[in-house]
Amino acid sequence: MDKEFKSVCVMGLGYIGLPTASLLGTKGYQVTGVDVSPSVVETINQGKIHIVEPDLDLLVKSAVNAGNLKASLEPCKADMFIIAVPTPFKDGYVPDLSYVEQATRTIAPFVEKGNLIILESTSPVGTTDLVAEILQEHGHNTAEDVFVAHCPERVLPGRILIELVQNDRIVGGINETSTKVASDFYKEFVSGEVLETSAKTAELSKLTENSFRDVNIAFANELSLICDKEHIDVWELISLANRHPRVNILQPGPGVGGHCIAVDPWFIIHRNPEQSKLIRSAREVNDAKPEWVVNKVKEKAERFKQPVIACLGLTFKANVDDLRESPALAITKQLIEENIGEIIVCEPNIKTHKDFELCSFDEAVDRADILLLLVDHKPFESLSAAKLSEKIVIDTRGIVK
Numbered sequence: 001m002d003k004e005f006k007s008v009c010v011m012g013l014g015y016i017g018l019p020t021a022s023l024l025g026t027k028g029y030q031v032t033g034v035d036v037s038p039s040v041v042e043t044i045n046q047g048k049i050h051i052v053e054p055d056l057d058l059l060v061k062s063a064v065n066a067g068n069l070k071a072s073l074e075p076c077k078a079d080m081f082i083i084a085v086p087t088p089f090k091d092g093y094v095p096d097l098s099y100v101e102q103a104t105r106t107i108a109p110f111v112e113k114g115n116l117i118i119l120e121s122t123s124p125v126g127t128t129d130l131v132a133e134i135l136q137e138h139g140h141n142t143a144e145d146v147f148v149a150h151c152p153e154r155v156l157p158g159r160i161l162i163e164l165v166q167n168d169r170i171v172g173g174i175n176e177t178s179t180k181v182a183s184d185f186y187k188e189f190v191s192g193e194v195l196e197t198s199a200k201t202a203e204l205s206k207l208t209e210n211s212f213r214d215v216n217i218a219f220a221n222e223l224s225l226i227c228d229k230e231h232i233d234v235w236e237l238i239s240l241a242n243r244h245p246r247v248n249i250l251q252p253g254p255g256v257g258g259h260c261i262a263v264d265p266w267f268i269i270h271r272n273p274e275q276s277k278l279i280r281s282a283r284e285v286n287d288a289k290p291e292w293v294v295n296k297v298k299e300k301a302e303r304f305k306q307p308v309i310a311c312l313g314l315t316f317k318a319n320v321d322d323l324r325e326s327p328a329l330a331i332t333k334q335l336i337e338e339n340i341g342e343i344i345v346c347e348p349n350i351k352t353h354k355d356f357e358l359c360s361f362d363e364a365v366d367r368a369d370i371l372l373l374l375v376d377h378k379p380f381e382s383l384s385a386a387k388l389s390e391k392i393v394i395d396t397r398g399i400v401k
């Protein structure tokens with residue numbers, strides 16, 4: 001396929017859209033990044049960023065300064081369009097596709113014959129077909145004139161710029177020509193392999209990757225409950241079992257957070273409820289873990305009048321500043337709500353929080369009667385059980401040695 005795309009319109013300037021837009025800008029594409037938030041648009045046009053991600057500030061600055069990235073509230077004509085908007089769920093775990101639908105309707109008047117439209121948002125099976133249908137409703141002939149494909153983002157927050165280039169990509173079009181055209185585009189800047197398939201397989205593949213991780217973590221979390229009853233160290237158990245050449249269990253924790261792994265499995269369950277019993281069960285196991293941790297703290301707190309409970313870590317995973325869907329945050333809030341003792345909070349990756357005063361790591365360790373380790377941040381790795389013999393330690397991440 002010898003199509004050449006020079007101008008790109010990226011819909012949504014969040015964790016995926018902005019890194020993608022700025023990367024393409026530095027590769028010589030003429031990029032317009034579109035977002036509904038005026039403050040986001042303004043920030044980016046000043047060469048600055050509104051999210052935290054290593055090196056993204058430099059990339060955005062360089063693309064904007066080179067005149068290759070411009071943020072806007074409105075789309076414009078372009079050779080191709082990338083949709084990277086949120087796909088959350090509504091009440092009852094029903095997928096909310098309104099952002100994808102709205103983005104497609106917004107670009108439809110600007111789409112022309114020969115354009116490529118790529119959906120990168122993590123999406124339930126059938127969403128790429130829905131994008132094509134909306135374009136058809138606006139008079140576009142998706143069988144011949146415009147190309148439509150899904151290429152799910154697969155980058156890990158904290159490593160986005162590296163994984164954007166190095167990860168293998170899965171590209172699935174609504175027909176073979178669309179697949180080929182989209183695949184050729186990714187080959188321009190991806191150093192990993194670009195794998196071609198159908199749109200539906202690409203959609204389910206992304207959901208499968210995150211569900212695999214969720215099910216595996218649920219298995220580890222279930223083991224942690226069993227081990228607690230049996231007085232066995234779950235971390236030792238898993239490291240021993242993982243010495244088998246075909247076993248690779250993930251790590252238990254206080255629950256599964258973030259905006260991907262705890263969400264995506266529901267897209268499979270919603271569409272195929274009868275066939276996805278294990279996936280649903282895993283979700284339930286992981287969602288129940290924060291409550292289990294709270295009960296553990298309550299049990300240990302019984303012997304004190306008013307214990308000082310130090311919560312170490314608030315973020316959804318280690319060494320990031322992201323609090324979205326964080327089980328550590330939910331646990332801390334519940335402990336405060338239930339008035340179990342004096343709760344002190346230490347989170348080295350954020351400066352302030354609207355609901356809590358944050359204290360230093362040293363103060364937390366010093367003052368605590370109960371030390372509740374919720375996130376395996378680097379600085380917490382210095383904790384040693386020998387030095388904490390006077391305190392009760394509840395280590396949900398298994399880092400206290």
Ligand code: SAJ
Binds near residue numbers: 217254260317
């Ligand atoms: N977690 C555990 N035990 C583990 C691993 C993780 O409890 O052994 C917890 C973490 O603490 C966190 C949650 O799971 O609360 C999710 O963290 P994560 O690091 O596994 O994943 P995310 O949400 O940051 O990113 C995932 C990635 N998917 C996979 O690794 C299959 C990423 O590649 C996706 O692009 C991203 O979801 C996404 O956007 O979908």
